[in-house]
Amino acid sequence: MRDETIGGSRETSTPCWTREQAAGIKRSDATVAPIVYPPEQETDDDVHIWDTWLLRNRDGSIAEIDGYRVIFSLSASKELLPGKRHDVATIRYFYSEDGKTWTCGGPVFDGDAFGSRQWAGSALYDDDGTVYVYYTAAGYRDEAELSYQQRIAVGAGGAVTTDADGLSVDGPWSHEILLEPDGEFYEREEQSRGMIYTFRDPWFFEDPATGETCLLFEANTPVSESDNPYDCDAVHEEFNGSVGLAVSTTGDPTDWELQEPLLESVATNQELERPHMIVRDGSYYLFVSSHKHTFAPGLEGHDALYGFVADSLRGEFEPLNGSGLVATNPASAPFQTYSWLAYPHSEELLVSSFFNYYDLRGLSLDDVAGLPPVEQQRRFGGTLAPTLRIELDGAETRILGALEHGHLP
Template sequence: MSERNPDSRRSTEGWSPPQWTRSQADGIERTPETVAPVIEPPPEDPAADLHIWDTWLLRDRHGEIAEIDGWRVLFSLTAPEELLPGKRHDVAEIRFFYSRNGTEWHGGDRVFEADALGQRQWAGSALYDDGELYLYYTAAGDESADDLNYTQRIAVGHGGRFEADEDGVWSEGPWRHETILEPDGEWYENEDQSRGMIYTFRDPWFFEDPETGETNLLFEANTPVPVDSDRCDGDEAQTEFNGSVGVAASPSGDPLDWELEPPLLDGVCVNQELERPHVVPRDGRYYLFFSSHMHTFSPGLHGFDGLYGFVADSLRGEYEPLNGSGLVVTNPASVPFQAYSWMAFPYRDEILVQSFYNYREFAGDSLDGIADLSEAEQRRRFGGTLSPTLRLDVDGDRTRIHGTLAHWHIPTSEEELPDTDEYRPPDEVGSDDGYVDRVDARMDRHRTVGYLRSNY
């Protein structure tokens, strides 16, 4: 366990976080550098009996992919394959898979057999530290309530361990579960304060700063904005879109000891959800990434389901949007919901981006339209597995998709990837006709507090 220098912590008195501004987000557009290829179903699916979505890798304190006796491990939110895909969030469980070569994956067992917090568990991160395993997750729903609800708090499972032999990896308990963070109502909105379409306090992601040694936990949150606030030029509807990237710090470096600090990035007036935030250090700079949806952009802005990114010279620096607007990866206009929940990680001189295969052969204006299909069609169109891994070129504040790997391909450090400049984006990189008008109409329908159907 490392201990950070107490003098390295930036004073937060009188400090406000960098903002993702409306003028920056107004520049969002599909370009050849940001549009991923159309995804085809994989020839084989190592988890065909499960729906799989948000996924993360087991890493060490330095952000490197960890191994347990030569096995690398990834974690996914899962639900039974026979469940209607749109209902999967209500029963989500964390399962794990393991591989020696980064292409052939096995497993699919639950990490926790019992006693995890919440009515179900949503996304997080996993730390393997000197043989100790810490699985950070979102405890979604109050387990003491009779009805399904959307209370969220950040939790950790620890005390259990992974064992391995030549045949595979398995989880052994007992696991101890505890809540480590809840919103304070000052920097981070609590559920009672929420006026937006979706309430968020979730997606913990462990990060130890390579420059300062500071131990951090990033998460998705919302910034409290009073109804009479002068933010967003007094536009009350825009203030309901108040996503932020939150952060907590561990003064001692203890993975169980956390103190809330002000957000790293503020998306008030721009977007409601800055999901699964994470940082990739590269060339002395800090690349902050998160995912967001088309429908969570503020009135008057028109974004896409995509991976968005910012860069700064320090973790608590002045973040500037990548590619001018923040958009790094999005889906083709013909299949705007084919992938989601992107996770970037370093690989040699490039950055790789993993996501899950969402809905194919669907070009509606909103995922609400999925619910209008027959149950058989909903199941057929849902990928429910890992997408092809994208290869990302990064040069300062510019990025470019320059190639792809197969579904479920997470290369090992010894693997040589081919030199390629042959990637060509889909032909339809621009917005389709009538898109802006349809999005505006859809947003008008969605201005209610709650968990939307569009979280399919």
């Protein structure tokens, strides 16, 4: 397939989100979410939470254990300035019987995980009841200065138990680094020339058509200054986000081999965060989150959920709604939510996210960082956002409305 990039084209086996497609991004009634206001009750009184994912069965359905559902969230103390939360991120779990009120069970790991902090991932409740928590190991244990090395890891061997007092997710956990970038399909940190380096956000997925066991993840495509098959200029080639793929040929949730990416966005976007897949009526829907500032120069994107559809896992992904834009924030509140996660519910899609920065009144996020600490705290939500309801019709989507904060049916 041809990749229409700046200055020419190339032959590639990997589908590309092109500049021409992304140039069509535009807010519309179908893609703009309602304004979000602070909830009466936050998800947790003690910690801010942001990137969140559900405990799922091997087939992708939501796990339910004795009437409980479980979510995992990145978390940090509310006493910390919001902009510093990524430097100390800890994965906590929460459980609920009604999908509305969530009880915090505490940190998942007891200081034994890889990395100086842990970033987003996914969680598998396997057929035998074993829990696997996939995560991004950011930096290294006990490092004197924070580094941004990223590796894909797993905590394996956990179990879920319930009693009269609620639910518990416990180890012992066996931690393992599963994947590191190879420098060929996926850029290593020392190869990076872009604003942000990524190799993170593992997402477990089993292909219902073939039974193939997969991990999706966020990465960057290596683009050499001396050997650039993308035929784009030096400014744009630094924007090189991709959705990576690893496969377990045995079905073992801890045994993975890197394969070619599912989607690239060289010259279009630097950061395709938290990739995840839904299969409906034989079509494969790939979703990512991305920021306004990670689009290459000359493109006007938004902080938003973007989506693509193909007829198979390795098919020719085309952007939903022509441009890829599925759900974004209103122009008057451009950063009110982020880190969207779509999952099927009856005939609709439900999309969770977290309540991010609000009441900015025209301030940029850089402006917020310069505000007094109390004002930075006041403008950060740090809790589950209202859940969006989305209609999915082939390659078209439409926002139908929203449920309450943190309502995950």
